[in-house]
Amino acid sequence: MENKRVYTFGGGQAEGKADMRELLGGKGANLAEMNLIGVPVPPGFTITTEVCNEYYQVGQEKIMSLLENEVTAAVAHIEKLMNCKFGDATNPLLVSVRSGARASMPGMMDTILNLGLNDEVAAGMVAKTNNPHFVYDSYRRFVQMYGDVVLGMKPVNKEDIDPFEKIIDEVKSEQGVVLDKDLSVESLQKLVKLFKAAIKEQTGADFPDSPMVQLWGAICAVFRSWMNERAILYRKMEGIPDEWGTAVSVMAMVFGNMGDTSxxxxxxxxxxxxxxxxxxxxxxxxxxxxxxxxxxxxxxxxxxxxxxxxxxxxxxxxxxxxxxxxxxxxxxxxxxxxxxxxxxxxxxxxxxxxxxxxxxxxxxxxxxxxxxxxxxxxxxxxxxxxxxxxxxxxxxxxxxxxxxQKLDELLHPVFDKDALKKAKVITQGLPASPGAACGQIVFFADDAQQWHADGHKVVMVRIETSPEDLAGMSAAEGILTARGGMTSHAAVVARGMGKCC
Incomplete structure (x- = not known):
């Protein structure tokens, strides 16, 4: 029997379990385990960490042919449990594609949600749910994520403007709204068209309409993200070997954006x-x-x-x-x-x-x-x-x-209690990661690195951090963000580093 590369889970059963994290990654092993102990988890499948290493040895085309039969069977397994069909216009199944190494690496690799959408599927979902706002909101998110992660539309440095964010801001100001969720159905449909045009302009290729082509693109992009700059840096900081590789988990989408009961x-x-x-x-x-x-x-x-x-x-x-x-x-x-x-x-x-x-x-x-x-x-x-x-x-x-190495955090600086009582408070925020920090303010991650290298102490101030800011976060004494809560990327990564945030 050839090496098993794909493990399914769903409906209270699973081919994997918790102690298989070396093969299935932390996420895949825990998804299997949660199924076995009766926690409600959308059905799906996990492609093993070994395939990630194979991907770097034999390349994308060969991996797709090696996986084809198992992935096709695993998609059919999800279809059966969810009672809908991948790529079908009347009763469509959408999936998410996520990474998962055996050691947790929050935000360092890529995720794609709402995969399987195209114009026909979107029209079918509107007919099925009677909720066009939800459908086109999911569609514009998918095109944006797929463009960023699979088609390489993400800005490389701080001078580059994110083409998708620029389009969103323009459409929001045209409609006169502040939050994405207040965009009208017409505006969301317009975003889908503008996003696809931006992809065509920057990459020279059309956005892929075939759900199966989308799925292969996403699976290979997750394997590629194991070797992206921020993942390599995070592994160095945390002592995680490159050869561990990441697994890929594909699961049926469940939607938190279907209205006020979601x-x-x-x-x-x-x-x-x-x-x-x-x-x-x-x-x-x-x-x-x-x-x-x-x-x-x-x-x-x-x-x-x-x-x-x-x-x-x-x-x-x-x-x-x-x-x-x-x-x-x-x-x-x-x-x-x-x-x-x-x-x-x-x-x-x-x-x-x-x-x-x-x-x-x-x-x-x-x-x-x-x-x-x-x-x-x-x-x-x-x-x-x-x-x-x-x-x-x-x-x-x-x-x-x-x-x-975390015990020395107990000796990290904190504010003097008496001095704190006398201090003039300029502003207050959520204490995502405790401690105290003092330094010059910088607004970009690469400036934080540069200033730190020149011997300055810096506090990095951002609207919100993204995984690309990792090197700057590492160089800063502390991190301050304008948006986000205690479970945002900045908070989770800062806590792991022992940085004040």
Missing amino acids: ATGVCFSRDAGNGENLFNGEYLVNAQGEDVVAGIRTPQQITKIGSQRWAERAGISEEERASKYPSMEEAMPEIYKQLNDIQDKLEKHYHDMQDMEFTVQEGKLWFLQTRNGKRTGTAMVKIAMDLVREGLIDEKTALLRCEP
């Missing part, structure tokens, strides 16, 4: 900043996962206590908080209860603090991933000690969980 979010079973045993996280109604992680809209809190603490810090009255920024616990109590039960189940199953992503599609909760959460040095020690007290791990495991 949502998407990220949550932690304990506080990743200080280790407090308090379920916490953030969610956005009528949005897709990338919105929360990218920090494009600042999300709302999942728990009522989290929401009250946030309002207190932001100087918002309880009355205004409850009416304008309600927690998920208050706004979607049934979903919140399911979410809370599952996060508890996952933490007990893995015996560690979990970082989870979920989507609610029209009132049904789906889990998209779980992993042992990145945490600060302080949180690392507290969580390890608490888990010992709770009987979830033994003392030896607790010691092994404390990474030596």
